[in-house]
Amino acid sequence: MSTSSEDKTKKRTLVLRHSSRAVNVCVSDRHGGYQSSRLTGSRKSLSLGGGSKVLDKSHVQTPRPAVRVFDKDDNDVTPQPLHQADPGTAQAKGSRFFLNEISGGSGSDQTTATGSFTMPFSKSVFESSRISSQSTIESVNEETEDTFSKSDQPISIPDVKLKKSTVKEPVTEDVLKEIIDIFLTETDTISLLDIPSTFVSVDSDEADTVIERNNQYAELCRNTMGNDDKYVNRSVQTLDGAAKHKHVQSDNLVMVDAGLTVTTWDMYNTLCDPEQEKTVRSPQPDKTDLPEAVVDSSRTAERSVSVGSTVSSVKDVDTSTNTANTDSELQLIVQSERFQHSLLVMERSILLNIFQPQLAAYRQLPVLEDPDSPVKPETVEQREEDTGSSQSLSPSLQSLWVFSCRLSRGRSVSSMAWNEKNPDLLAVGYGQFNSGDQEPGLVCCWSIKNPTWPERFIRCDSAVTCLDFSVNSPGQLAVGMHDGTIAIYNVHSRDKSRVISSHECPKKHLGPVCQLRWTLQELSLSGEDKAEALFSVGADGRICKWFVSSSGLDCTDLMMLKKVTTMKRPGGNKTNQTKENILSVLTPGLCFDFHPADPGICLAGTWEGLIHKCSCSNTQEFLETYQKHFSPVNCITWSPLSPDVFLSCSSDWTIQLWKQNHQKPVLGFTSTQGAVYDVRWSPKWATVFGAVNEQQLEIWDLKTSIRRIVLWSETPADK
């Protein structure tokens, strides 16, 4: 609008409004500052409308004197008309003036009232403008002058409908094909609406003058209260703009309700391993249900929301799942380590349920009664020389269970060894007693927790004759075989490839290895260091000490068990009788045992019934020879609790109790007419030992009786 230029310089304080009723100096528009000049401009136009309507009816073509507007600096700021009417255009008709119905209340009254009013008003305005222009207060009279100046040239916007008629060229093909250059230029910035603020900051430069003017105006208002000659109150009506409805469409917002419960462990998980969780989530198949979307957005909600989603998916399990998917999943699961471990635990739990009474009895725990069914005690065999499990009435041996599986069916047990470290582990070697029909041997490591399947089983080349677990490294199991080979297996891992064997050793035993023993040997003279070494006695009459070399096991001969053909029996002297033999043939050693306190001393039992005491340092001759048995000595064992006492059992149906350095046995025991195969001391009671002969397992208690066995049980099978 053309008034924009002057708006910046002029400052208006009031806007005068035409009103239907009273004339008030409208002060309501003032906001303690300045009016928007643009608004005043617009109001001018409105008032113009009101005025022009009036004017039109009363003074249509009355020419007006040219009005010139001066501001306080006497600058000519005459506003230019909005529209320069073409001389050729028709004069505006009164009806074309834009009518402002809002300004009117009762039309006729207004016209008459205002009509009669405007004339003197205008005149008075003119007069007052000239008067007031000299005053410091810039009044709105200038505005009204503007108003009326505009009215001189009645602006009829609807009249601008007349356009020049343009000559239309016929659109031909050529015209269409013409290449027309189109120039794109940036237009000047058109400011459509600029509403400067009516507030001024207290810190600005104009603030002082503004405050002063405000005060002056306030003073003026106070003064007008009683001054009715100069100032008349008028009321003003604000005009409302025409409202227009506008419809807007937007996309519907998708709202999702998500609820979650955060638990302590959820927060802990998020804190500890968020990346791990992310990778775990990725192999999951995609799901399209809503909680998944929430999972992507917030990680804290991830765990619990996915729990919720899995629960919901379980609820509506789709039976038509992709079978290929589940198969591959099954493979994945089944092959994982954890699954195998779970299987192991599960199997043991099941067996625990089944064997609970027996296991409890073994471990001397209270037997849990099954509350819903009667307990039927199983009576199965137990191969163990324990101190006898208890029954209610009289002490008797009760078999607890049998270690048997299809692998071991039909095989004879040749040797057994308990593991020191893991007292639940029992290694059993299977082999034939007869020299003929050798079948490949088998070693099974049984756990008490599972009597139906061994934890490990190792197939050996030939029949196993003896076993022993190492003390220092309890995972190592030394196995002696019928063909003289000694192998050391590692039972820790399920992988059976790692084995050390003496197969290639040139000095290996030529006959069956009859017994193996791991013993701590003193390395240095001080006796502090103990290294473990493997000793074996074989049917070729040698006692060897084995060590691991680069190509397997290698041995050094410790002792040769020479055959003693002629034996003199002096009273109590120790004589070296071996040197009397011409042909020193080696006699098979069947068993040996090291002294528990002094590992340099060992006792060896021979095929001929002689027991030799040997020393590891003296490989040539025996320290002592004990002779009582006239059949092969099957087992020798030192007493763990009383020193210098040992037992020997042999195929002559007797068990002899010896004391070291005594030529004659202290006691001899005979129970049945069968070869005694094995004898063991009880680890806890010094006077109790167990023996196995062809018919039964016997428990002897020396405290109770020397002559008779205390407990025995029937063994159904041979051995």
Place this chain on the structure above:
Amino acid sequence: MAEVEETLKRIQGQKGVQGIIIVNSEGIPVKTTLDNSSTVQYAGLIHQLVMKARSTVRDIDPQNDLTFLRVRSKKNEIMIAPDKDYFLIVIQNPSD
């Protein structure tokens, strides 16, 4: 792999074992020796139970975790070995 199969067979052959179910992490049974309806029922119900049990254990101490769950009832015992990726469920009647 064959070992695992053999172990599963052995478990199945143990005294009193009524069924074995292997359920994947979403609660869908992938291997079972029971009939379909029982399997689905067991899988769904036990899944929720295990979640609750695990939540309980971990709420008390977040560093703890559930390793094995046994539910002894009048007629049988349900043993569950839970894990992140699977559940192994065995139903046994030990007095059989």
